[in-house]
Every structure is written in C-alpha cells, then in structure tokens.
Amino acid sequence: MPLEPHTPQPTGQVLPFRESLLAMLGVAFVVMLVALDQTVVGTALPTVVAELQGFEYYAWVATAYLLTSVITVPVFGRLGDYYGRKPFVLASIVVFSVASALCGMAPNMPFLVAARALQGIGGGMLVGTAFACIADLFPDSHVRLRWQVMLSAAFGIANAIGPSLGGLLTEWYGWRAVFYVNLPVGALGLWFAWRYLPHLRQQAHRGPIRVDWLGALLIAAGLGSLQMSVELLPARGLDAYTAGLLVVAAVALVVLWQWERRCANPILPVEMFRDPGLAPLFKLSVFAGFTMFALLLYAPLLFQGGFGYSPKEAGVLITPLVVCITVGSILNGRIVTRIRRPNTMLYAGFGMLALACLGLSQATRGMPHGVLMGIMLIGGLGLGFIMPNLTVFAQQTAGREHLGIATAMLQSLRMVGGMVGTAIVGTLVTRSYTGSVEQALSGANATQWASRMADPQVLIDKASQLALLGQLEQAGHNGALLLEQARVSLVGSIHLGLIVAGAAAALGVWCARQVPSIKLTRSPAPAMAAD
Template identity: 85%
Template sequence: MPQPHSDEPAGQVLPFRKSLLAMLGVSFVVMLVALDQTVVGTALPTVVAELQGFEYYAWVVTAYLLTSVITVPIFGRLGDYYGRKPFVLASIVVFTVASALCGLATSMPFLVLARALQGIGGGMLVGTAFACIADLFPDSHVRLRWQVMLSAAFGIANAIGPSLGGVLTEWSGWRAVFYVNLPVGVLGLWFAWRYLPHLRQQAHGGPVRVDWLGALLIAVGLGAMQMSVELLPGRGFDAYTAGLLVLSALAMVALWHWEQRCANPILPVEMFRNPGLAPLFQLSVFAGFTMFALLLYAPLLFQGGFGLSPKEAGLLITPLVVCITVGSIVNGRVITRIRRPNAMLYAGFGMLALATLALSQATRAMPHGMLLAIMLVGGFGLGFIMPNLTVFAQQTAGREHLGIATAMLQSLRMVGGMVGTAIVGTLVTRSYTGGVDHAMAAAGASQWAARMGDPQVLIDKASQLSLLGELGQAGHNGALLLEQARMSLVSAIHLGLLAAGIAAAVGVWCAHRVPPVRLARTAEPAMAAE
C-alpha cells in the first residue's frame, strides 16, 4: 500500500487541499446525524396525528437511539481493524435509504422499524466518522484545529434543525423532515468516496472474528435500560420497570465477565481499568446527562412555563447550540497554548453546572438578556467539554484502541442522556402531575386534571381555549387554574434542572481524576493509505 508523501504538512496525513475535502465529507456525515436528531422531534406530534399510533410515540426516538448505541462500539472496533472508509460509506447508504423509508411510512410500526434501521446507520456513522479525524491528523494540536469543522457542522445542524423541522412540516408535510436527509447524504457519500482515504493500520492482517455474544449482551442490557427509561415516568417504579432494570443489570454483569474471557472482545474491559480513560468515560456520562436534560427541558420551560412563543423560545435556545461551536473554536485556540490542558475540562463542566443551576432558578420575570447569557455560558461549557474528551481519549488510548475509545465516548454520552432523561423526566412528570392534581382538587375541578396534566396544553393555544371554555362553563376560573399549572410546570422543571446541574457539578469534581494530558507535537507513526 502506498505511503503518505513526504511533502505533507507535519501532523497530518494528507496535503491541505485533500485534508479539507476529506473533512468536508466527514462534516456532511456529522451534519446528517445531527440534523436528523433535531428536525424529527418537531414533526413527531404531526406524525402521530396522521399515522394514529400514540402508543408508539416514544419508540420513534427510542428505536433510533437503541440501535445506534448498540452499533457504535461494534463498528468503532471494526474500523480499528479494517479501516474506517468502507464503514463510513456503508453507513451513509444505510442512513439515507432508511430516511427514505421513514418518509414512505404508512403506519407507526413501519416508521419505528425504519427508524431502527436508521439508528444502525447512525451508529456506524458515529462509531467511525469521529475516529477518522485522528487517522487524518495524528498530531493532537493539528487535530484540534481541524475539529472546528466538525463542531461547526454539528452547531449549524443544531441551530437550524428545530426551525427547519417546523417549516418543512408546515409547508410540505412531515415526510419532508426525513427526505431532507437525502441530498445531505448524497453530498456526504460523494465527498467521502472521492476524498476520504482508506487508512489502515500497517500491523494488522488476517480475518477478525466479531464478538457477537458481546454485541447481544450490550443490546439486552441497553435495550432493557431504555425500555425502563421510557416506562418509568408513567408507571413509576413497579414490578415491570424493576424487572427491566434487573435484566439490564444482569446483562451488564454477564457482559463484563464474558469480555474478560473473550479473545477478541467488542468492549475491551481493560479500557475501563485504564486510569487515563476511565475518568474520561465517567465525564462523558455526566456530560450526556446534563446536555440532554438541558436540550429537552429548557424549551419546555420557556414555552410551557414562561408562556413564550416557539419563535421566542427558539431565539433563547440558539446561543446554547451556536456557542457549542464557538466554544470548540475558542477551545482549539486556547488549549494548545496553556501548560495544563486539563484546566479546560474544569472550565467546561464548571460553566455547564453554573448555567444549568442558574436556569433551575430562572423565573418568568427574568430579563431575556439574562436568559440568553445563561444559554451562552452553557453552550461554551459544552464546547469546552466535548472536543477535549475526544482528543484526550484518543491521546491516551493510542492507535490500537483509537476507534473503540472514540466510539465508547459517544455511546456513554448517549447512555448518560438516557439515564438523565429517565431521572429528570420522572422528577418533572411526578412533580408537575402532583401540583396540577392538588390545584384542580382544591378548585373542585378534578375531572379536568388529566387534560391539564399534559404540559402540551400550556403550549397549544387551541387546546387552551377549548379547556378554558369548558372550565368557564362549569363556573371555574380557568385562567387561574392554567396559571397554577404553569407554576407547577416551572417548579417541576426547576427540580429536574437542579438534578442535571448537580450532575455537572459532580463532573467538575471527577475532572481531577483525569491524569495530566500532554498534547504532544510529534506525530504518531503514519498509517498506510490505500
């Protein structure tokens, strides 16, 4: 296989122009996943209304998340062995075809299955695309500068996703939300096929056996956990949800024992014993916990709790998603110039904790400028955290485990998001429902408690008018009861955000367990390019 040319810039495998084009391909891949995650949520209520299957509502998201979490470590490991380009190309094809199938769905079960297939493609993308950066740029200083492109792609997709989803749903129907992935997928496929080199480890040779039993145990463990996450807010901790959690724990214990005996484990347990990697994995869980809670419940706080319009709420959320990108750019400039790169992890988790805890105390009377500042601080915090976790893990894991280490960070961030969604969602649901039930019972209007107990009524103006009319005809002060429901929602979300803020604060404390990282300027041995 040909070796890299001698005139390539230090710290990168390809010349600048080819590196730029290769990174454009990877950026389109990242944008494909990020865009899908943000536009689909906006269209879900319309999807359910047309396809008639509210019992499958959560599974449209869950099916994608579950299959992607399972496949991320599988293809992260296979990419270490066979190179990442074949899997990047295959993942784009799978994701794009699945997006078309989602748009063609005629029933909710069909849509859930198509989303599961889309999750497989998404897991392949996440498990391989992020590791491509370390292949292309062995020098960590150079890598940090180029990762700005990924952060920009991720930030742009997050910034325009919710608005784009709403516009497409309103103008062209919900199916357009899935079809928008097709041109992005075609662009990503062309750039990746044409410009992304097939980099492989020179030392590897021979067939590799996939640890399918390990993959099955991961699927059972995470699948049972995710099902319990979905059921916990509504059912509470009953025998069924407890059984799912026990099944998840047993599968994880079995996975741990099997991976220690497996000759070719999909999940190398020694990575969790590595004093440099283990704390980074823990921090990824805490980051996912807080990030997902903030992204899910800040919009509900602004719209349902503070009574802002979707446009006003979108403007307040924009600094959070945009400053993730800006924070990554600033981080890349700063971290290579300071003696202790670990300080950026402290700063990131500290800012994230500060923003989440501040939002947990926000009121409707708080000036919008203050809310914008809180979102800005949270975005910068995430911008300091996410690229550094990736670079630190890649620096610590070395070339042999680079792909699986990167994939594990992404998987554990999603697992943290699942756990955070369960805990925060349960706190918000229980607190809000309890507050509404108490207010409605005190007013003698308990028969309307179920309808008021759905926070959607605080956002949907048509539902509000209908409910207020019924309450007025029955002699109740509907406006007062609606205001009490808003106050209950604000208190409930405050409680959930407080839990998320505590998780970020624990991240600040755990950051001290990360050994000092030195971002060496000497490039690692080059990989063979086909």
C-alpha cells in the first residue's frame, strides 16, 4: 500500500489520541516481552547453572545475549529509518519467541549460550526499532515524556512479577518454564503490534538504500573478539590465543573507525561521538549499562548462593530494584519538566545507583530483609532517573535527522556497558571465589575436592550439597565448615564485584558534569509517511 503523508496533530503527536493509545499499547506489549525475560531469567540463572553443570558459562548466558544485541541494534535502527519500524518490530517478536523456546529446550550450557545469542538478535531488533517508534509518534519531548508512562507501566508489570515469577516457576516447574513463559507474551505482543502499530517512516529517505554491512561485520569482529579475550584472559593468561583475539579486536575497531569516516551511509556515524551534546550521553549510557547488568546478574547469585535463600526469597528481594525502575521513571516524568536544570536528575540517578551498589557490597546474611529491599529500592529509583532522561536528552540533542540512529546508539552502548560490566565483574567474581576456595581446601588438606567446590552450583543445589557433605564426612573432613567457607568466599567475591560496579556509577556522577544544559523545548509534529 502506498505511503502518504500523515497529517500532523497540534498536540505534539502524529496520530489522534485514540490511535496513539492503541499504538502505544502495541509498543508496550512488545517492550514487556524483553523486560519480562530479563527479570525472570536473572532470578533463575543460578539454578540453571546448577542443573546444566557449567559455571564457567555463567556470565556468557548474559553476555552472549548482550553481544548479539549490541551488533543488531544499530543495524536495525538504521533499517527502521529507511523502511519504517513496524516490519522489524514484528520480526523481532518472532525471532525472540523462537529463541526463547530453544533456550527452554537447552540440554547443556553451550546450547543455552547459543540460543541466548539468537535471542539477543531478536532483542536487538526490538530495541533498535521499538524505542524509536515513540519519538516518531510523539515528536514533542514534553508530550513524549507523558506518554512514556505507558512504557514505564509495562516495565513495571513485567518487573514486578518477573523476579517472583522466575523464582516460583523455577521451584514449581523447573527453570525451563522461565523461557517458555515468553511464548504467550510474544504471541500477544505480535498480534497487538501487527493490528495497531502504524507503519511510519520519515519522508526524507528516498532513492536506493545502502546498508553499511561492512561496518556491521567490523562491529561484530571487534566487540566479539574483545569479549572473548576478556573472558579467557584470567584463565589462560596472555597466550597466543588470547593475544590473537586482542589483536583482532584492536585491528577491527581501528578499521571500523576509519571506514565509518569515509562511508556514505555509516552504520556508526563517528561525528555523533564528536558532538559535545551527544558524546557525554553515550558515555553515561555505558556506565549505566555496566552497573545495571552487574546488579541484575549478581544480586540473585549473592542472595541464593551466598546467603542461602531460595529462588522465591531471592525474587522477592530483587523485586524493589526492578519495580522502582518504573516508579523512578514515572516520578522523573513529573519532575524533569518542572525544574530549571533537567540535568540534575542524572546526578541524582547515578548517585543513588552508586549508593545501592556500595550498600549491597556490605550486605550480610543476617541483614534484615527490609534493609536489603531498601538498598534495591534506591538502585531502582536511580535507574528510573537515568534511563528515560538519557533517551529524551539524546533525542532532543540529535534532532529529527539523526533521531533513529541516536536512539539506537544509546541503547546499543548501554548494552556494550552491560557486556563489559558482566565480563569484568564476572571474571573478577569467578577468579576471586576460586582462589579463596582453593586456599580454604588447602588449609584443610582437602584439595582433591577443589573441582567440586570451585563451582558455586554446590551452594545452590540442595541435592548436590547433601551428596558432597556425605562424601566429605566419609573422608574425615568437616563438610559443613568447608561449605560455609565456600559460601563466605562467594559473598566476598560478589562484594568485590559490586564495589567495581559502584565505582562505575560514581564515574557516571563525575561525567554527568560534561552534559550541556538541556532545555526540553516543545516542537511541532513533522510530516510522516504512514500506511
């Protein structure tokens, strides 16, 4: 069907109220799919690793998803500018749902990591297009902030039920159910987006469309090699393999920078990184992703493996973090348009996030649950003050010409931060825990049990604990004491990782000074093409 210009509305939105509401419901259901998956999987992941026997892949379950997402977000962000975003939103739901089913059928950890990588492609398609749909529908930043409450509500529903749902499904039906739960949500999102989301695209894109596939390949080579080297370096050292990966990463990223400077339609517009308004926002997005994913991934492991809580209890403790991301977003929308310096919300957000990380780094098993939930609440509010403002500030600074790619880059760089954060924190936790356990076993003349104790799954899986305790007692060792020492080692290791995450958030406070003063100006709705 030919595309005709859509009549702009005088209210700062492209569609009338009813059509805008239905379209936003479609986007909200789509966003809920990814939000639900992130919160449910995080709670269940320690149990997944305990059953599939592969703690060395623990961080890769998250980083595989993040890596493929990072690559696909800018690709489909650019394609969405050219062809309109609706086709890619629909395709992303299909890919994400199929990958979720494969995750649920995973027979081992490598298969799960591969399925999560495919899931990341679907998630990257979704993030690269769905968030830019909001700016297309609501060009006025004031109007956009009000309508974003619907997305916050979608995140709120998913985040409120996600951790507890993950714990309950894991206890009652097994961890595979946490992936299968995406299937009905995906079916609902697919129908709603197909039925109500309009097919909009900017009229400016005419003539033949050339996609920078070489740039996408260089991004994959550079970030993929860097990620693998970060994961393997602590275990292997700087051998020929890890050194080769680092060389490949460096060469790919240098060539990428040079190519993107000459490319007519770059997938990664390097001039955006020189923009004094956008560059600091991109940097803050990396810090936010670093801290957020470290919290979401390792707080459940701290509560279950370190403190011995059940998946259900851990889910309840994580709930304030994810729910208050939504609460903070809603509060932010009420505050940021009423204060003289909207940038203040970035200082507050990163400060609260740093406080939460440092507070959790001092948490102990005997700490009251109310205090732990309070720490999670502060972290959630901080993220709620950061994420919507980074998006709106970047869209405001980039303008209509680069709106889609600026939004995609912001989301992609947040995932880069998450990828680097989970890799660094994960490596730190693994190495610190393994070293502490080996030292404790050496002191008890029980080094033959190092391979069994080096995997924290034994601190989560009750059946494995009982079997190991019996074997240790038969060998004349104090099994309960050794397990407790391993638990203390895990807590100390995660505490160290959380301090690093808190330092990243503190750097965010410092770097927020570089963001120019933002003025949330009102703008008329531009002409768009629609089915």
